[in-house]
Every structure is written in C-alpha cells, then in structure tokens.
Amino acid sequence: MREGERARLYNPCIPMKAYVYVALKKTVLDPQGKTIHGALKKMGHNAIADVRQGKYFELTLNGGLDKAAAQQEVERIARDVLTNPVIEEFSYRLED
Numbered sequence: 307m308r309e310g311e312r313a314r315l316y317n318p319c320i321p322m323k324a325y326v327y328v329a330l331k332k333t334v335l336d337p338q339g340k341t342i343h344g345a346l347k348k349m350g351h352n353a354i355a356d357v358r359q360g361k362y363f364e365l366t367l368n369g370g371l372d373k374a375a376a377q378q379e380v381e382r383i384a385r386d387v388l389t390n391p392v393i394e395e396f397s398y399r400l401e402d
Contacts, residue, residue: 321368322366322371322402323401323402324363324364324365324367324401325364325365325400325401326365326383326388326396326398327360327361327362327363327397328360328361328362328363328389329360330359330360330393330395331395334394336358339356342357342359343357361388365380367379367380373402376400381398384398
C-alpha cells in the first residue's frame, strides 16, 4: 500500500465529524431570509436575488462506528431531533 492510500482508509478508532445543515423547505415562506435580503438590498448589495436562512450543527461521533453506521446515526438524529420534518429539510457530510 502506498503512503497516499493509507490516509484515505477509514479508521474506526478515530472520532468522526458530521456537519448537518437544516433549512426550511423551498415551499415554506422564510420571513427571516426575506428580512436579511431586504437589509442587504438597502446596504447596496444588489447582486443578491434571494436569501434563505438555516441552522448548522457540528456533531462529533465516537470512534468505533463504521461509515455506514455513522451515516445512519446522523440521519436519525437529524430527522428525529434537529429538524421539523413538516417544514424543514437537512443535508449532511461526514469527515473522518
């Protein structure tokens, strides 16, 4: 195995980070985003067509989870705890 390949292998003993982004669904009115958009326009930032605001969460997962288990855990937490599934959606990325 070459040196560069070793760095890409998943190490289950090292904690993993999950970055979760939560935002209102596109079909839901975003009054805070509209307010920010209006303020930006008043400040002369006319290149901005729209603003949607959201939430950001950084989770540190315990070592010992494989990548598939970590994905399942993050998705479950995001769906059951971090979002209101009626009006919000989420995306995430894992980093080890």
